[in-house]
Amino acid sequence: MSSIVILTIFVLSVFIGFEVVSKVSTTLHTPLMSGANAIHGIILFGAIMVADKSTTTLTTSLSIAAIVLATVNMVGGFVVTDRMLEMFKGKGGKK
Amino acid sequence: MNSNLYALIGLVVAVCFIMALKGLSAPKSARRGNLIGAFGATVATLSVFFAPGAQHHNTLAIIIAVAFGVIVGVPAARKVQMTQMPQLVALFNGVGGGAAALVSIVEYLSPHEKNTAATIATVFTVVVGSISFSGSVITFLKLQEIMTTRPVVFPGGRFVIAATLIGTLGTAVWVVHSGGNTPLLILGLLSLLFGVLFVLPVGGADVPIVISLLNAFTGLTVAAGGYVLNSTLLIVAGTLVGASGTILTRLMAAAMGRSLFGTLFGAFTAKPQDVAAAGEARPVKSGSPDDVAILLNYAQRVVIVPGFGLAVAQAQHTVRELADLLTAKGIDVAYGIHPVAGRMPGHMNVLLAEANVPYEQLVEMEEVNPTFPQTDVVLVVGANDVVNPAAKTTPGCPIYGMPILDVSQAGNVIFLKRSMRPGFAGIENELLYDAKTTLLFGDAKESLTKVVNSLKAL
Known part of the structure; x- marks a missing residue:
């Protein structure tokens, strides 16, 4: 990929990131932080990518460690966010 | 897998993440947003095994590592x-x-x-x-x-x-x-x-x-x-x-x-702080659960300020019972929620939602502050920093400038506290020594249960 394409993707993503959360209410700060936290667990994708082509013991062990950490981040993140949000529904109120 | 198809899957996953963040910023769509994000992440993780040019080294080890991560992460998140x-x-x-x-x-x-x-x-x-x-x-x-x-x-x-x-x-x-x-x-x-x-x-x-x-x-x-x-x-x-x-x-x-x-x-x-210069024992007014019950019984408007101590004592349900009891007596009850009550913005809303407190009773700081002069009793349950006037009066203290709940404007302030220990920010609270403040020491849940019982007896 050429650098200019990557720069374009990066800049557009920055604007989307700014835009999508600009009107969030304080009530949702904690779940939103937790959800965004789960999303960067997508580094699991990268961890599997490097583990897949690793041939030495050192790089394999490091990438396996990365997979474990990234899975905890991703799966744990989504589960805990869901638990938090579960409590917001089913109340008598407007939310 | 065809490399165009692979790239297309990547695009779909990216869109999932954008929708997830968008969904998470509104209460109605938040849970669905999170699930969309989880779906996208799962698709991405599966697709990488079929990436064009994948070498398929270490596949078993990879799967075991993912399984191990799930075994660690899910129970931690659930429990x-x-x-x-x-x-x-x-x-x-x-x-x-x-x-x-x-x-x-x-x-x-x-x-x-x-x-x-x-x-x-x-x-x-x-x-x-x-x-x-x-x-x-x-x-x-x-x-x-x-x-x-x-x-x-x-x-x-x-x-x-x-x-x-x-x-x-x-x-x-x-x-x-x-x-x-x-x-x-x-x-x-x-x-x-x-x-x-x-x-x-x-x-x-x-x-x-x-x-x-x-x-x-x-x-x-x-x-x-x-x-x-x-x-x-x-x-x-x-x-x-x-x-x-x-x-x-x-x-x-x-x-x-x-x-x-x-x-x-x-x-x-940051400079090293002078740690609690006035750590001397100063007189405070402490009361019994009966005193508190009487104060509450003859009030017309009560505001409950919940803090992290309430959550620690698992007193959410007891505090709701107390609020229900007061409401039944025709007393106007509201919860004053500081934006960072608990440990993070919105944390207290989650904790009270867990105890089925009706959402209408949760009042945000900006709305509740002007009502304190008309409030007879403020019940501070396990909160400290969010009502500490030092945030207004003491430049240089760690919470200076933080907006607080102006509970000192109310007729009476009751603090339910375990001890005189300062709050999370580690600062002394002058309000505890105020003449209209009553302290009820003990575990928040036990104290509240006693107050509820004496209220029932009145």
Whole structure:
């Protein structure tokens, strides 16, 4: 990929990131932080990518460690966010 | 798999993540948004096994590692008490940052031609990922109260931090210049150290802002990792989290009345504090559960200010019982919710929602503050910093400038506290010594149960 394409993707993503959360209410700060936290667990994708082509013991062990950490981040993140949000529904109120 | 199809799946996943963040910013769509994000992440993880050019080395080990991660992560997320959730999020964030740093290191160690741009991205990932990892571990220790929640400042601290920073930057240049492995190892270690030093001077009340900031850092780390691996998906996802995390950090800082700059560079400006000069025993007025019940019984309007102590004592249900009882007596009851009641913005709403407190009774700070002069009794349950007038009157104290609930405007203030111990920010509260303040010592749940019983007897 050429650098200019990557720069374009990066800049557009920055604007989307700014835009999508600009009107969030304080009530949702904690779940939103937790959800965004789960999303960067997508580094699991990268961890599997490097583990897949690793041939030495050192790089394999490091990438396996990365997979474990990234899975905890991703799966744990989504589960805990869901638990938090579960409590917001089913109340008598407007939310 | 065909490489166009593979790229298309990446695009779908990126769209899922955008929709997830969008969904999470509105209460109605939040849960669905999170599930869309989880769906996208699952699709991405499965697709990588079928990537064009996949070597299929270590497939079994990879699957076992993922399974192990699930076995660790899911029970932790399911079993954690809602009160301890902020530190769990911090920990998850930290391991994500660590994973991103490891991924870049592996790619760097793999035999292939190194180009300068990729090496710079690797350096960025290692530095920021390591800071995020060690910094998050420190925030975890602070929130779990394994270590002190006060700012940790030692003499000459700012010079040590500055030296570490310069050392880290110097080593970064060295790595890019030499392309060697030893410099990269040193760089990782220095960054870990910097992460620790960076978070240590942050006071308890500012920890949530730091978690949010480190979250944004990890996002950017993942984006840089995407550049190293030439993966559009990682670039987009990481950048989204980095950008939204930055905005969220600013919103949080604004909600708490903190300057982001002051929080971040606290490390460089913090001075050792004079610790509780007036630690002498001063007279306070303490009352019995019966006194409190009588005060409440003859009130017309009662505002309950819940704090972290309520959550720790698991008194949410008892406080709701008390509120129901008062409402039945025709007393106007509201909960005054400070934006950062609990440990993080919105944390208290989650905790009270767990106890089925009706949403209409939860009143935000801006709305409840003007009503305090018409309020007869304020019941402060396990809160301290959010009602501490020092935030207004004492420049230089760690919470100065934070908006507070003006409970001193009310007719009577009742504090349910375990002890005279100061709150999370570690500051003395003058309000405790005020003439209209009554203290009821003990575990919040036990005290509330006694108050409920005496109210029933009245």
